[in-house]
Amino acid sequence: MSSSTITIVKNANKKPKPQSKEIAFGRTFTDHMFVMDYEADKGWHEPRIVPYEPLTLDPAAMIFHYGQTVFEGMKAYRTEDDRILLFRPDQNIKRLNKSSERLSIPQVDEERVMEYLIELIRLEQDWVPDFEGTSLYIRPFIIGTEPSLAVAPSKTYKLMVILSPVGPYFKGGLKPVQINVEKQFTRAVKGGTGMAKTAGNYSSAYQAQAKAYEEGLADVLWLDGIEKRYIEEVGSMNIFFKIDGEVVTPALSGSILKGITRMSIIELLHKWDIPVTERKVSIDEIYQAYQDGKLEEVFGTGTAAVISPVGQLNWSGEKMDINNGEIGELSQKLYDTITGIQRGSVEDTENWTIEV
Amino acid sequence: MSSSTITIVKNANKKPKPQSKEIAFGRTFTDHMFVMDYEADKGWHEPRIVPYEPLTLDPAAMIFHYGQTVFEGMKAYRTEDDRILLFRPDQNIKRLNKSSERLSIPQVDEERVMEYLIELIRLEQDWVPDFEGTSLYIRPFIIGTEPSLAVAPSKTYKLMVILSPVGPYFKGGLKPVQINVEKQFTRAVKGGTGMAKTAGNYSSAYQAQAKAYEEGLADVLWLDGIEKRYIEEVGSMNIFFKIDGEVVTPALSGSILKGITRMSIIELLHKWDIPVTERKVSIDEIYQAYQDGKLEEVFGTGTAAVISPVGQLNWSGEKMDINNGEIGELSQKLYDTITGIQRGSVEDTENWTIEV
Numbered sequence: 220m221s222s223s224t225i226t227i228v229k230n231a232n233k234k235p236k237p238q239s240k241e242i243a244f245g246r247t248f249t250d251h252m253f254v255m256d257y258e259a260d261k262g263w264h265e266p267r268i269v270p271y272e273p274l275t276l277d278p279a280a281m282i283f284h285y286g287q288t289v290f291e292g293m294k295a296y297r298t299e300d301d302r303i304l305l306f307r308p309d310q311n312i313k314r315l316n317k318s319s320e321r322l323s324i325p326q327v328d329e330e331r332v333m334e335y336l337i338e339l340i341r342l343e344q345d346w347v348p349d350f351e352g353t354s355l356y357i358r359p360f361i362i363g364t365e366p367s368l369a370v371a372p373s374k375t376y377k378l379m380v381i382l383s384p385v386g387p388y389f390k391g392g393l394k395p396v397q398i399n400v401e402k403q404f405t406r407a408v409k410g411g412t413g414m415a416k417t418a419g420n421y422s423s424a425y426q427a428q429a430k431a432y433e434e435g436l437a438d439v440l441w442l443d444g445i446e447k448r449y450i451e452e453v454g455s456m457n458i459f460f461k462i463d464g465e466v467v468t469p470a471l472s473g474s475i476l477k478g479i480t481r482m483s484i485i486e487l488l489h490k491w492d493i494p495v496t497e498r499k500v501s502i503d504e505i506y507q508a509y510q511d512g513k514l515e516e517v518f519g520t521g522t523a524a525v526i527s528p529v530g531q532l533n534w535s536g537e538k539m540d541i542n543n544g545e546i547g548e549l550s551q552k553l554y555d556t557i558t559g560i561q562r563g564s565v566e567d568t569e570n571w572t573i574e575v
Numbered sequence: 576m577s578s579s580t581i582t583i584v585k586n587a588n589k590k591p592k593p594q595s596k597e598i599a600f601g602r603t604f605t606d607h608m609f610v611m612d613y614e615a616d617k618g619w620h621e622p623r624i625v626p627y628e629p630l631t632l633d634p635a636a637m638i639f640h641y642g643q644t645v646f647e648g649m650k651a652y653r654t655e656d657d658r659i660l661l662f663r664p665d666q667n668i669k670r671l672n673k674s675s676e677r678l679s680i681p682q683v684d685e686e687r688v689m690e691y692l693i694e695l696i697r698l699e700q701d702w703v704p705d706f707e708g709t710s711l712y713i714r715p716f717i718i719g720t721e722p723s724l725a726v727a728p729s730k731t732y733k734l735m736v737i738l739s740p741v742g743p744y745f746k747g748g749l750k751p752v753q754i755n756v757e758k759q760f761t762r763a764v765k766g767g768t769g770m771a772k773t774a775g776n777y778s779s780a781y782q783a784q785a786k787a788y789e790e791g792l793a794d795v796l797w798l799d800g801i802e803k804r805y806i807e808e809v810g811s812m813n814i815f816f817k818i819d820g821e822v823v824t825p826a827l828s829g830s831i832l833k834g835i836t837r838m839s840i841i842e843l844l845h846k847w848d849i850p851v852t853e854r855k856v857s858i859d860e861i862y863q864a865y866q867d868g869k870l871e872e873v874f875g876t877g878t879a880a881v882i883s884p885v886g887q888l889n890w891s892g893e894k895m896d897i898n899n900g901e902i903g904e905l906s907q908k909l910y911d912t913i914t915g916i917q918r919g920s921v922e923d924t925e926n927w928t929i930e931v
Binding site: 409 | 640
């Protein structure tokens with residue numbers, strides 16, 4: 220048997236599936252998971268689908284001490300005619316490798332991992348929910364497992380993929396959110412790990428998140444770590460501004476995640492002949508545009524929400540109301556187009572989806 | 576039974592202990608470990624000493640995805656007259672809580688954790704090696720364990736303490752190292768997690784470390800993330816410079832770890848009436864001092880090495896040789912004093928040590 224041939228151990232005990240669209244995010248997991256191991260002399264080996272079960276690791280496993288880990292997030296959607304679609308999964312696997320490079324984690328064979336992913340989702344296809352707005356969230360992640368306290372890259376790794384049925388991000392449709400422009404805490408800086416999907420970038424944001432929640436705001440808009448002036452991301456999403464008919468989004472500076480929804484939106488806007496620019500965007504510029512009545516729309520983009528319209532930006536007490544707190548026309552059109560492609564109701568002229 | 580009363584389950588299968596001072600760092604673990612759990616409604620509870628054994632966690636446990644974790648590192652030393660000493664462990668536990676605050680992890684009761692630590696080390700006292708330069712490395716760590724993919728603080732945690740006998744940091748005594756001044760990668764920035772002992776700060780350094788190793792250098796000197804000009808730390812140690820008779824070390828800016836060896840050195844220098852200043856130190860200033868022949872000594876400080884003399888700094892090709900690549904007089908004196916106090920051969924006038 221080749222070490223790249225997948226083995227499957229089926230779970231005899233099937234769990235009950237969600238019976239409505241009210242599914243809490245990331246708390247229910249399917250019956251199986253994918254696992255593959257890495258050792259220096261064997262490379263990635265023993266790809267296998269096994270029952271979803273606890274992981275057993277030495278307490279000295281490096282993941283617990285030095286955070287050598289990367290992850291991805293994507294979704295499988297069920298179409299009206301009962302097909303299952305993935306949205307640009309090749310981009311996620313490519314980004315997984317990019318993140319791994321930054322964290323000194325060995326690269327995976329992207330095509331093989333795609334095959335394994337599809338095999339897993341095929342086996343778990345009944346878990347892709349068919350209620351409105353629901354999907355099956357896919358979480359690939361790699362962890363360093365060597366039991367050693369030396370501050371050095373792990374010699375062994377585990378790649379796992381777990382699946383979780385999830386409800387609609389916005390209950391009752393798209394809903395604009397209020398966002399705090401964060402001035403105290405920093406998410407990332409040039410030369411750091413901001414462009415990588417790695418664990419440490421997320422828990423380091425909890426204090427700023429908690430501060431926003433206390434003020435009744437939904438999320439955080441991060442500024443650059445150097446001048447605290449240039450806009451980076453919102454929460455764990457990228458951000459776009461429509462100013463006087465033109466769309467702008469912060470350029471990938473090295474500290475911003477290269478979002479796949481972000482990329483898709485830029486491609487759609489090009490196709491629609493709507494001017495879109497990736498460049499440095501300062502919070503002062505946004506405030507000026509707001510004062511001049513030219514800040515037309517603001518929206519976050521990411522796998523979870525696809526488009527998250529921003530109804531208000533709170534910058535040191537200055538409250539910028541955007542589009543009267545309502546969903547902008549472009550935000551709605553982008554949302555409808557991308558979710559339509561993802562769910563098979565809008566023609567996929569870009570070949571973004573893959574059928575499982 | 577009070578929830579803070581420790582229970583002990585003894586390990587019937589004792590492992591062989593190291594038979595010489597040649598012990599690889601952080602690869603051998605003792606027979607027992609300490610574990611304590613946290614749940615929102617119970618607080619920290621069920622403190623227990625159990626056989627060292629694998630941890631079983633859900634693959635969705637938050638530690639694997641969002642890196643909510645903190646740790647500490649300290650050592651137990653065996654004295655000539657067979658007592659076991661800890662060096663300022665109260666400071667480590669205090670710092671654990673500081674780190675936890677930044678990572679939104681619940682605080683521990685510092686006095687209780689100290690009692691648990693001492694209980695564990697007492698039980699494992701035969702594991703404190705008596706070969707020259709050896710010690711028992713102590714690794715407390717806390718991980719978020721809730722099985723959930725929501726980007727939010729975990730509702731459950733585990734605090735664990737594992738112990739590892741370690742050999743001398745420098746084989747054959749103190750040895751100056753060559754260090755690369757890192758210009759591309761960034762360790763931390765104001766508003767980030769640089770002051771916390773948290774996993775993500777360590778794996779994010781691996782690429783810079785690898786670059787230094789390729790050039791035959793032992794470690795990395797980090798500059799600030801904003802101007803890439805001010806000195807922060809070396810590797811995972813703090814750094815000191817002796818310039819024209821005066822000792823300077825970077826001030827704690829929010830992105831530098833508050834080292835316990837660093838603190839102890841500053842206190843000793845004050846006591847010895849040697850001028851010592853905590854302030855911003857730029858790499859240009861160091862280069863100027865070097866050119867003027869005033870850069871007398873450079874050394875890193877940390878739990879692992881205590882003092883690590885720097886024999887050469889490599890800054891974009893400029894090689895600064897320090898003290899002819901030899902150990903400075905002050906570095907040696909600080910090393911002898913602190914290791915002497917730690918091992919009970921120098922009088923502990925500051926009450927830094929605690930006998931187990």
